[in-house]
Amino acid sequence: MATRVIAPERKEPSRRRRRSDYVLYAIRRSVSAQFGLVLLAAVLLVAVAGPAAWPVDPAATSSNTLAAPSLSLPFGSDQYGRDILSRVLNGIRIDIAIAVFVAALATVVGALFGVLAGYMGGWVEQAVMRVTDVMLAFPGFILALAIAAFLGNDIRNVILAIGIAYTPVMIRLVRGHALSLRNAQFILSSRAIGAPRWWMMLFHVLPNTVSPMLVQTTLFLAWAVLDTAGLSFIGVGIRPPTPELGSMTAEGAAYMVSGAWWYAVLPGIVIMLIVLSFNLVGDAVRDILDPQSR
Amino acid sequence: MLQFFLRRLGLSIVSLFGAVLATFVITHLLPGNPILVHAGFKIPSTIKFLEQQMGLDQPLAVQFQRYLVGLAHGDFGQSWYSGNPVALDLQQRLPASLELAGFSTILAVLVAIPLGILSAVKRDSLWDHLARVLGVGGVSMPVFWLGLVLIFVFYYTLHIAPAPLGRVGTFAELPHQITGLLTVDSLLAGNLPTFSDAFGHLILPGITLALVVMVPVMRITRASMLEALGQPYIRTARAAGIPYRKIVLVDALGNSLVNLLTVAGLVFGYLIGGAVLVEKVFSWPGMGQYALNSLLENDYAAVQGFILVVTTLYILNNLIVDVLYAAVDPRIRSASLGTS
Amino acid sequence: MQDERMEELIESVRLGRLNRRSFIELMGGTVAGAAIGGSALTAFLAACNPSTSTQTTTSKLAIVYESEPTTLDIHAFGSKGDDAVRMDTVNQLIRRKVAPGTYPGTQIYTDQFEGALAQSFANDAANNKVTFKLKPGLKFSSGNPVTAADVKWSFDRSMKSPTSYVGALMNLLTITNVDQTVAVGDDTVELHYTKFNPFIWDLLSITVTAVLDSKIYKANATSDDQWATKWAANNIAGTGAYVVKDWTHGVQMTLAPNPNTWDKGYPKNQQIILKVVPDPSNRLLLLESGDIDIARGLQYKDLKSLESAPSVKLLTYPTTEVWWMGMNTKIKPFNDKRVRQAVAWAFPYQDIIDNVWYGFADPMTSFIPKGMPTQDGSAWVYKTDVNKAKSLLADAGYPSGFSTRLIVNPANVEDSGSAVWIQSGLAKAGIKVTIDKLNEAAYNASLFATRDAPLFLFNWISYVNDPYYHAFFLLKSDAGTNFSNWNNPQIDSLIAAGMYEGDAAKRASISQQIQAITADEAPWAYIAQPKLALGMRKNVQGYAHFFDEIMRFWYLYKS
Numbered sequence A: 001m002a003t004r005v006i007a008p009e010r011k012e013p014s015r016r017r018r019r020s021d022y023v024l025y026a027i028r029r030s031v032s033a034q035f036g037l038v039l040l041a042a043v044l045l046v047a048v049a050g051p052a053a054w055p056v057d058p059a060a061t062s063s064n065t066l067a068a069p070s071l072s073l074p075f076g077s078d079q080y081g082r083d084i085l086s087r088v089l090n091g092i093r094i095d096i097a098i099a100v101f102v103a104a105l106a107t108v109v110g111a112l113f114g115v116l117a118g119y120m121g122g123w124v125e126q127a128v129m130r131v132t133d134v135m136l137a138f139p140g141f142i143l144a145l146a147i148a149a150f151l152g153n154d155i156r157n158v159i160l161a162i163g164i165a166y167t168p169v170m171i172r173l174v175r176g177h178a179l180s181l182r183n184a185q186f187i188l189s190s191r192a193i194g195a196p197r198w199w200m201m202l203f204h205v206l207p208n209t210v211s212p213m214l215v216q217t218t219l220f221l222a223w224a225v226l227d228t229a230g231l232s233f234i235g236v237g238i239r240p241p242t243p244e245l246g247s248m249t250a251e252g253a254a255y256m257v258s259g260a261w262w263y264a265v266l267p268g269i270v271i272m273l274i275v276l277s278f279n280l281v282g283d284a285v286r287d288i289l290d291p292q293s294r
Numbered sequence B: 001m002l003q004f005f006l007r008r009l010g011l012s013i014v015s016l017f018g019a020v021l022a023t024f025v026i027t028h029l030l031p032g033n034p035i036l037v038h039a040g041f042k043i044p045s046t047i048k049f050l051e052q053q054m055g056l057d058q059p060l061a062v063q064f065q066r067y068l069v070g071l072a073h074g075d076f077g078q079s080w081y082s083g084n085p086v087a088l089d090l091q092q093r094l095p096a097s098l099e100l101a102g103f104s105t106i107l108a109v110l111v112a113i114p115l116g117i118l119s120a121v122k123r124d125s126l127w128d129h130l131a132r133v134l135g136v137g138g139v140s141m142p143v144f145w146l147g148l149v150l151i152f153v154f155y156y157t158l159h160i161a162p163a164p165l166g167r168v169g170t171f172a173e174l175p176h177q178i179t180g181l182l183t184v185d186s187l188l189a190g191n192l193p194t195f196s197d198a199f200g201h202l203i204l205p206g207i208t209l210a211l212v213v214m215v216p217v218m219r220i221t222r223a224s225m226l227e228a229l230g231q232p233y234i235r236t237a238r239a240a241g242i243p244y245r246k247i248v249l250v251d252a253l254g255n256s257l258v259n260l261l262t263v264a265g266l267v268f269g270y271l272i273g274g275a276v277l278v279e280k281v282f283s284w285p286g287m288g289q290y291a292l293n294s295l296l297e298n299d300y301a302a303v304q305g306f307i308l309v310v311t312t313l314y315i316l317n318n319l320i321v322d323v324l325y326a327a328v329d330p331r332i333r334s335a336s337l338g339t340s
Numbered sequence C: 001m002q003d004e005r006m007e008e009l010i011e012s013v014r015l016g017r018l019n020r021r022s023f024i025e026l027m028g029g030t031v032a033g034a035a036i037g038g039s040a041l042t043a044f045l046a047a048c049n050p051s052t053s054t055q056t057t058t059s060k061l062a063i064v065y066e067s068e069p070t071t072l073d074i075h076a077f078g079s080k081g082d083d084a085v086r087m088d089t090v091n092q093l094i095r096r097k098v099a100p101g102t103y104p105g106t107q108i109y110t111d112q113f114e115g116a117l118a119q120s121f122a123n124d125a126a127n128n129k130v131t132f133k134l135k136p137g138l139k140f141s142s143g144n145p146v147t148a149a150d151v152k153w154s155f156d157r158s159m160k161s162p163t164s165y166v167g168a169l170m171n172l173l174t175i176t177n178v179d180q181t182v183a184v185g186d187d188t189v190e191l192h193y194t195k196f197n198p199f200i201w202d203l204l205s206i207t208v209t210a211v212l213d214s215k216i217y218k219a220n221a222t223s224d225d226q227w228a229t230k231w232a233a234n235n236i237a238g239t240g241a242y243v244v245k246d247w248t249h250g251v252q253m254t255l256a257p258n259p260n261t262w263d264k265g266y267p268k269n270q271q272i273i274l275k276v277v278p279d280p281s282n283r284l285l286l287l288e289s290g291d292i293d294i295a296r297g298l299q300y301k302d303l304k305s306l307e308s309a310p311s312v313k314l315l316t317y318p319t320t321e322v323w324w325m326g327m328n329t330k331i332k333p334f335n336d337k338r339v340r341q342a343v344a345w346a347f348p349y350q351d352i353i354d355n356v357w358y359g360f361a362d363p364m365t366s367f368i369p370k371g372m373p374t375q376d377g378s379a380w381v382y383k384t385d386v387n388k389a390k391s392l393l394a395d396a397g398y399p400s401g402f403s404t405r406l407i408v409n410p411a412n413v414e415d416s417g418s419a420v421w422i423q424s425g426l427a428k429a430g431i432k433v434t435i436d437k438l439n440e441a442a443y444n445a446s447l448f449a450t451r452d453a454p455l456f457l458f459n460w461i462s463y464v465n466d467p468y469y470h471a472f473f474l475l476k477s478d479a480g481t482n483f484s485n486w487n488n489p490q491i492d493s494l495i496a497a498g499m500y501e502g503d504a505a506k507r508a509s510i511s512q513q514i515q516a517i518t519a520d521e522a523p524w525a526y527i528a529q530p531k532l533a534l535g536m537r538k539n540v541q542g543y544a545h546f547f548d549e550i551m552r553f554w555y556l557y558k559s
Helices: A015-029 A031-053 A084-120 A122-137 A140-151 A155-181 A185-192 A197-208 A210-234 A245-256 A262-289 B002-029 B044-054 B060-072 B086-121 B126-140 B143-157 B182-188 B192-229 B232-239 B244-274 B276-282 B287-296 B300-328 B330-337 C004-015 C026-047 C080-089 C148-160 C166-172 C214-219 C229-234 C280-289 C300-307 C337-346 C349-355 C386-396 C413-427 C440-450 C467-474 C489-499 C504-521
Strands: C060-064 C094-100 C107-115 C118-124 C129-134 C181-184 C188-192 C242-248 C252-257 C271-275 C312-317 C322-327 C402-408 C431-437 C455-460 C524-530 C532-537
Touching: A015 A031, A015 A262, A031 A084, A031 A262, A031 B126, A084 A122, A084 A155, A084 A197, A084 A210, A084 A245, A084 A262, A122 A155, A122 B002, A122 B300, A140 A155, A140 A210, A140 B002, A140 B244, A140 B276, A140 B287, A140 B300, A155 A197, A155 A210, A185 A197, A197 A210, A210 A245, A210 A262, A210 B143, A210 B276, A245 A262, A245 B143, A245 C280, A262 B126, A262 B143, B002 B060, B002 B300, B044 C229, B060 B300, B086 B126, B086 B182, B086 B192, B086 B244, B086 B276, B086 B287, B086 B300, B126 B192, B143 B192, B143 B276, B182 B192, B192 B244, B192 B276, B232 B244, B244 B287, B244 B300, B276 B287, B287 B300, C060 C280, C080 C242, C080 C252, C080 C271, C107 C118, C129 C148, C148 C166, C148 C181, C148 C188, C148 C214, C280 C300, C280 C532, C300 C312, C300 C532, C322 C337, C322 C413, C337 C386, C337 C413, C337 C431, C337 C504, C349 C413, C349 C524, C402 C413, C402 C440, C413 C431, C413 C455, C440 C455, C467 C489, C467 C504, C489 C504
Parallel strands: C060 C271, C402 C431, C402 C455
Antiparallel strands: C094 C107, C118 C129, C129 C188, C181 C188, C242 C252, C252 C271, C312 C532, C322 C455, C322 C524
8 A cells, every 4th residue: 555645735835925035034134224124114204294293384484593403493494594394304205206206217218218229229229329328428417417407497307307317327227138138038939929029128128127127226216316415506406495405405504614504414414314215225125136246 | 359449439439429419509508698697787789799709690500510620620619707718727627626536536445445355355244234334324425415514524613624615725836737736746846835735625525525436446346356255266275275365365356456447447537527516515626616617607618628528538438448348358349249 | 326337337247257367466555555545644634734724925915806807898897806807907087085984994985086097187168078187107007108099099999899888878978979089189188078967077987987008909909809809808908006917717816016007105015816716605714714815705694703703804884786676567467566566565674684684784765875975765665564565466456466486696695595585575465486596697688688587686886876877777768777677758857857967956856756756666676785894804904995896906905
């Protein structure tokens, strides 16, 4: 009589669950990832709930100008008597919104042109890559500055300016990956059975470049906050009384010499925390998707 | 190999031309008549006269053609803001940027390489984490904010740094210009007071830029070192009894050197045009400030001159990097030949 | 953006092969690194000594102005920096006398005139001309003798040069043709007029009527540039106390004494260095450290601290500057007088004086500044009163207010500050103001050329201290500088009537009428008359203050 080995029932985990298990594992391993996630959650929470929790009008002027931080004015007041904490809380929303839109714009447009160039090859690729090369030859910040100066000072124009400046980076990245995928087995098979090229690009090539794209997008988010602040620092960009962290730092710079340190330092710290959270989470994403880079 | 190089060179020139053309179009489309920049009010007949004098009344294509012809003769056009030929302005501004960029690059490399090595060798240890925190922190700070904080602490509060007002004190005796770099020139002239004055003014903006730029150098060092240390021959060397330190410093680092040099070169290239914000905070009369002011003053020729110089540097830089890598790895050569 | 190439490089590091060439001992490299680090540290410590900030010598003065020189052509509009350089390198036929000033060791202008290049001057009413006789033996800085022909050439240039705006000024003197300027012999000049203008002496003492070295200018003229406009932008040749020794745009200009000066005893210093410092807070730093002897264009927020500084003194003077917010009367709803008056009632006057000028400004009650003859602020009844503003708006058909746009040049610190206060002040009356920041060129284009801004900020100072000169440029219907596009025929005829009026009482009453109408029609909301603030090292003496705020460097010296 054949013996039947009784093994305990083992439930095979589905593919999706395995990946999320890995994600959690990677997060548990890395202190910086945990810190980054917590920080990001805090930043987002403040962005969403902050202004409601501190219901002071960020544009309300008063005669209590350049007051040092106190209980009633935790971040002090600026030269117009406005509550800096309130301006910072509202400013976080604006900066994050700009960053998200910029990253979205650069990612979507960049990915589309990148996959077009990488997959189609020929003159399409040449045309796209030449334009990309020209754009990348400009110092990025100067390019954004020129576009913003051209379009006028408006939040929408700042998003466009920075987004356009970042797009060639994504184009280069996606094109590189599309290039290497062009001759992959599964692509060739699909072509052989007659799949149209646009189908191939959208549903086969692009999904396989999502990993590096995602990493770059997180970088875009971080850069966008810094560049928005930088543009506002120069004076190109947001019009008053819109609170924007970079312009607050810029205005505060003039008052630092006379001792009103809170005006420039505190918004700057907030910028740093936001960018830090984006960077840490971005690093964690990169570590998960591409452990080789550790 | 030669074919590769020529191809890249040709494409670079096309990119350069494209950049110049794009700049020309963009600057001329910027809102505001440059004639109205200075000194306020002008009656219409004056405006017409000045437009004629500056050649602004010609159609864009003619103006561009004139500009190209001028370029062929080495004439970069006239800056309306300064009244100088743009070539002269650039000649005065470029050394300032080179000095700052060079100093920051050296500083960044001096700090980043040891940190990167430590990070790789003592992987996942306290050093590694410290380095990575410093790295991420450096990249997350707005560079202009960092400059302001440093000024506040070291100049305003502690009084050990000089006032953030340019490259040198108001009445410093400027050395005879050989390289244009004040520190080098004053050393060559034996003028120590001016040297220490110029060096002192370099320190704060240099540290500000270095802190930000340090990160990629550190990461490349770490990555290259890790990859090198993982190679079988390292293990063999260890087994043979060669001291670890020698292995690390000579073999692993040696193999990473090409990458390090290229990164340093790229960092330097980026810093020339990309230090605008730091130049603004420290009143440093460099290329970034020049571009910014020219852009905001609708000074077309100056902006174009700036783009020309910086783009040429970028393209040269990229060309060298690409050629270096192709020389090292034939696979890249053949792969790239079919693409850009 | 900071490391896009770095990311690429990391990629290529992974894709590519690492070089297996071995390199020379990096021990050597680390030693070299330590050497560099060591010397860097020593140099840092050496540079740490704050007393390396060099002091100026007793005969050299470093001055920072609120704007840098841009064009030296005396007949073209210029910046404040231009005014100073021009005034100090050329002379006019006459000039104002000075008297001891309010601060010890300073002087101040008077309303009496004395000859500068002219030995004598007089009005020959019977023959409708003014006559000037030049001092004997005068030379230009080049060594060329000063002759009546030079005077005539200079006045002709002021009317004929394509970049000159001075023709309009000469027209005010009823001099419309170059033939009205006559050189008689080598040393006498006659200006023939049709109507005598009482402010002719004033006009002939300002820079635009200076005497230029015609030989030099003619030598630099070309066939399509007969008046040497191109050369004149960067060069100047006259009889002034100084000559331009060198000029690096955006950095500094050096003025050295004119070897052929006629004004014996002046200049009282050996060199003037005009430094360009774009950032106002940097100007303060330079002044306090002693790198700069005189600083103008300081931020008003810093002035209070200067009052108690140990080595620096603060001088403030009331000015005849007028700062206003203009309402474009051709753009709805500012074509309606009630709306304009409503804005004047809602305007936050005190907030701006307190928080933008930190108290260093006087209220402005008329378009004619205090300090100019015939000023009368009685007609300006407006004070910040939101309710009055709201009721006027309701009358005009805007019970819930309206939206509009204010353009600002962000390079002007005070305007930028005022804009925010104006925005919040007018919002209380329901007027929603969007602030549009335009760079210099775009701002000027919008203001001068397209005139498409509903609200704008502007300031002005008249170099001829006369109400009709002032009104001519600011209020006359077709005046190029009437940015509000305000056309009022009554004002025009009043200006014409008062311009040549010789009787002082009649002059005053016509002026008062003009001021009353302007206040009632309110095309402007008057902001303030800022004080001029100068920071000076304590050892700087001799400063002579003029209402035109142009610094005459030749009086300055250090004790």
